[in-house]
Amino acid sequence: MPDRRVPAWRGAALAGAAVALVVALGVLNPPRQDGVSTDRLGPDHGEQVADYLARARDSLTGGDADQHWALVSFTEPLPPEQIPAHSGGMRIAQVLYRISLLRVQTPLVAVPVPEGAGAAVDSAQYAAWLLPRPVDDRSARIVALSAERLRDGCACVVGLVVRGPLEALRNLAAQKSIRAVQTLPADAVADSFAVIPLLPEYRDVVLPGPDDGPVPAP
Structure with a gap:
């Protein structure tokens, strides 16, 4: 039977629950973007993947030593225990699961998540509590399966939001398992920007795939 104890940092997670649900809905129904905004981390709906990768690389240029918010997207989803090794030792602010x-x-x-690698690793257990409320039978089955797999510690980490200097972010981007690191300007304000990761299945263009497959039983 899954452990449903809530971690000590529940208050921080609850404060971000609304953000989590907005992000979740954004992936299912991403808004069409006409241009690139500095208050957004991640690719635009319909953007060519190659264009986003180039844009992410360009965001890492510069010589300042300031702290920057950045989105880390992976080549393949990771299990929670591998989060610290893919953060470059920087402060992790959000863990993105799917x-x-x-x-x-x-x-x-x-x-x-609060500061500390342990909280990031433990966040999978809490991700199940932040899943969106089902609106029909199909979405209920998807949410139930998602919750079960998240509580089991699946390889479902598709991105991180971290904070660090450009040099450290460039070093992180050079890791083999890192697909992209995109930064915001140093004056970007926490909690004022949207986050949409570059999902591993996005190969040519950033568009959701079909939604006509069967949902496995939990």
């Missing part, structure tokens, strides 16, 4: 199902659209959950 289970992958063939031809099924699943919600993205952003879990805000």
